[in-house]
Amino acid sequence: MKFSVQFLSFFVIHNEGSDPDGPKKYKHYQTLTHEEYQDSELKAFLDGEFKRIAKRKAEINAVSENVPTKIGRFIVEPGYDLTSNPNYNLFQRLRTANDKVEFHNFSDDVLRLYMDTNSVRGGAFVMATAKLNELYDDPFLFLFKCDFESKIARVSDERSLITQVEMAINAKNIKAIQYPHMPEEGMVEEWELKIHQASHARYFEDFLKYVSYEKSKPEIVADQVMEMVHQYMETKWQAADIPYYDAVPEAEEEAPGAPVTEEVAAMRQEKQQFDVWAAGEKRELQEKWSHDHVVEATKQLVELQPDLELRFKLDDILIKGHMEDYGGNIHIAKMNGRYVVLIEGDSFQFEKGVSPIELLHPEEMQDVLQRVGNGVRRRASGEAPSLD
The missing domain is CATH 1.20.91 (Influenza Virus Matrix Protein; Chain A, domain 1)
Structure with missing residues (x-):
């Protein structure tokens, strides 16, 4: 998968004063054509990022609320098409720009929109259109944001040792938007975009007010x-x-x-x-709820989402499995006012450190229940030993 850059605009966002949380302003550095990009230092820095965001897997319904990569969908009123969505129109103008001046102007519109959001951070903001020539005639739009890295230095000489590097950026924590979404090679979704941001802050998606996430x-x-x-x-x-x-x-x-x-x-x-x-x-x-009620409820959930996780703690012991395991391989009960979790299975697997538990010849279930029923147990964590 090799993307060919058509146009690229490079902006820098920085503080107006010394306060890192103070007002920000931005400056346009360059807009490059395909030929200019090929000869630029930016090519070595960015080339791999186009493929990386395109290859990132994401689901319409994410596995958790804080996944780094999500799929967004343009919002339109019933009966209207995509051209009624301001964010779509903004992206389309960039994708169809005829020359570098036009691309720069449309990129400036996007950046001004971004600057109006909360928690804008200093860094480099890059917008680019790039083609997959072997698959599509129309280009993809990519937006990249690299926050400035603090305390970055380079080794200088024997006397000063290091030199501080100002406005350093790193592709490791890059935030990115790709439009349109490409679920697989040869297929694009015009209604969808892909957004990636590794941090828990959601500010990179906030400026797209007319995009929703399932x-x-x-x-x-x-x-x-x-x-x-x-x-x-x-x-x-x-x-x-x-x-x-x-x-x-x-x-x-x-x-x-x-x-x-x-x-x-x-x-x-x-x-x-x-x-x-x-x-x-x-x-x-x-x-x-009764056991039967819970079994029926979990059955309904598993029918809709077969891979649901079951995860809970009993005191400080973590139990992990699948929702469908409840009532089959995982059972919950009470004995003498305390909770009991029973886990069934055909084989054990131990990893890492060896323990004497691996040498156990298991007791019969009746013996364990009798022992638990008689209240024979090990001391709780932090409990003082008996003085008898």
């Missing part, structure tokens, strides 16, 4: 689970002849002075408990 898989699962919770609440409380909408406090505004029964108060309390649970970063076992 929910990540965890967000979709969370929505599906909450829908199951709503169905559970409706079924439970309608069986008690109480409409579920009464759980919403705003209903009081529609009927001021209406008495709140004990059942309605209990329903609202349970709804609030679910809301607090769903919003928590770290959550505990709720003990609301």
Whole structure:
């Protein structure tokens, strides 16, 4: 996959004063044609980045909210086409620029839009159109942002040792946008673009206000689970002849002075408990649903997303598996007021450091349950030993 640069504009964003968080301004350094790019130092720095962003894999529904590479889609109102989207039009003008002056002017429009976003950082901003001549007639558009690296020096001589390098950039942490998205060679999606930024800050995508990103898989699962919770609440409380909408406090505004029964108060309390649970970063076992109810719920989720991960901690022990393992290979129970996780499997595999556990001849399950049932266990982490 070899991209041939058609036009390229190079800008530098820097602080107006000494405050790194202060106002920024930008300066256009050069706009290059294909021939000028071939003879420039920039070619060795950037050539590999075109292929790298094009090859990066990304899913419409990302595996997590903080993945570095995402797929964006231009937003249009129903009944309208892509030309109604300002961000698309901006990109298209760059892709269809006839000469370097036109490309420079359109690049300047993009950079001014970027400068209006929050948390703009100093660095080099590069816009380029490049063709895959063996596959497409129309060029791809690439936007690259390299933040300035701090504390960069080069070895100088025996007396001064090093010399500080100002405005140093590094391709390692480069942020990039590619349009259009190319899911595989020979296929392009005109409605989609690919964006890559390794940092957790999302400022590089903020200036594209008319591009949307689909929910990540965890967000979709969370929505599906909450829908199951709503169905559970409706079924439970309608069986008690109480409409579920009464759980919403705003209903009081529609009927001021209406008495709140004990059942309605209990329903609202349970709804609030679910809301607090769903919003928590770290959550505990709720003990609301039966085993069969949970098995059915996980089955519905796995049908939609077969590769869902199951991950939780019991005290300080981390358990990882797949959602479909619950009820089959992974079981959760209580004994003597404490939680028990039972994991089934056909073979063990140990890695790295050797331990005596690898020499174990396993007990029968009944013996283990009897031992656990009698409360025989090792000391908890940090627990003082017995003085007996």
